[in-house]
Amino acid sequence: MSGLDVLAVCVYALSTVALGALFLLAVAAPSLLRSAAVAYLAGQLIWLLLYQLAIWMHVPATMVVWGAGGLGLAWGAIAAWRSRWYALRWLLGALLLVAIVACCFPHALYTVLRVPLIEWDARSIWLFHGKAIWVHGGIAPDYFADPSFARWSHTDYPLLLPVQSAVIGVLRGEWSEMAVKGFLGLNFMAYLWLLHATLVRRGWSHLLSWCASILMMGVALAQYVNGYADNHYAMPLALAALLAFQPNRSAGCGALAALLAGIALNVKNEAFPYVLLGAVLWGLLWLVRHMRGHRKESWLPTRCMWGILLVGVVPFCLWLLFRSVHGVEGDLHLGSRLLTPGASISLWIQRAPVILDAMGRMHVQLHTPLLFGMVLALTLWARVLAKDVRATSDVLTGEEHVLWGGVVVTHLLLLSVYGLTPYDVRWHLGTSLSRLLVLPVLLLAGLGVCAVEKVLGYQGNRPPSEPVGK
């Protein structure tokens, strides 16, 4: 990265954080959401929304970027000056994060700064869409509805990641293959910070939390920074699950989970069924609790949560509308295949052994058996040896049921997608399975978090009220 590239990425980061913070202030976000990492992720959704609105309002995206970015930066400068202590805290937090990443993830940092986009999806799909958006000055049907590109570039995929690269391209002034992937490193740092904050929220000490967060971010690390999109929906979804269904949930947890679900929804198509299932589950749990008379406020959507849901869902809906108007289609056509049940069942039966075999092999490569063994051992430890700890009275907590359910559902969905793929199933598995299995592995890591909490005797995610050591 040249100096100009770094400058463009820094301006992008600052303007995104400022826009996100402005939005979070507008929706009266609770304290849990008042961090630079959350503001950065919210700002990404704002960029996407602005780009989507620009299509329908016939405004050049370049004007939108300079206008909104300038406004955000000006407001951010005034706000930082007026709340210097807050700004200093955010700055120190960012510096700490960079130091941790430099110490523990130097290869990730090197990939962002020096390694070109050599992965297929990164170059041919995500960043290529970004380049097209930058070249056309917005989300243009000239590219996205062009069948010659749709054939291999999957122009139906959501646009959160491409839009971020396009914004950096506009700020940089020209398309730089190095600068436009700078946001991947920023995303990685935001997830690391949020994971740490989530564990601290659950009662973990800072030291323990940093250790666990670093290890969890090490799962398929390269895919956060090499331009693949899968980790950018898998980690937000895993975080959302850890936040939304934890026992000592507050209203802020729901709002933050909604923001993360909005991010995941706009990153990749695969996130849609997971977000939908999560939302339905949340609604059902709320209904059950409401009928039983448990009217805790933490289950009720707040004004902040509605605002965040709006910013997360509207760009997704606008993109669906754009696709429908311009005839932008995917290549899998799963819907039409599902409508012919006879053919799909026979295909499943035929392909299931191949898919299950590939899943097993890939799990071994991802060290899932080791993780599974650790979760099992910790659960047994908590259950059998530490009977005195009250939190272990349930075999599985409600949150663990959700996480285990998530692991099973992701596998079933993958089984159905590969079972119905129009491509050669072995080829399709070979090109994508390692990435798509990251979500269940992260959910399993979430179960590891719950198991450690049981061993440590955190009751309802809180450590024992008094230190009980000798």
Place this chain on the structure above:
Amino acid sequence: MRWVTHRLSHLQTVIRMTEFIRKPEGCLQRRQLVVVVLGAAVLLYAVHAWRSAFELRSTFSSLPFDACFIPGMVATVEFLEADSDSRVYGPSLEASPFVFQRLSEMLYPVQYSALSEANPLVAGDRYVLLPEDEVPVASEVVCQAGVFRIMKVLP
């Protein structure tokens, strides 16, 4: 017998040492144990990460076409063979779509269809060069206009 007694005393010591995992007052020790285990894992991970970073660095610095990774570089194209009968040929037919795709990414917004017989690549053309994965930059690639090779990276 002495040996057995000795071993048993050792076993008792071990059991005493691990007793904390069963007792509620052992919570703090349990936490310390978890911190030690997780801390050691993080240290091991960091060592692995630094090794990977150096490997990554050596990989990319040892490539002969390292310069092409710097954006804004351009390449010259040299034809090796004329495509007299306008058919796709070369080392692998399967490779051809990928080559076209790569070309279209490289040249976008000029579409690769522009590289047809009507508008073939010309020897000496200069294009912004991007790194390749399926098709190494320095090797021969095939297009409908003929076999060409990206010969040289120029600043």
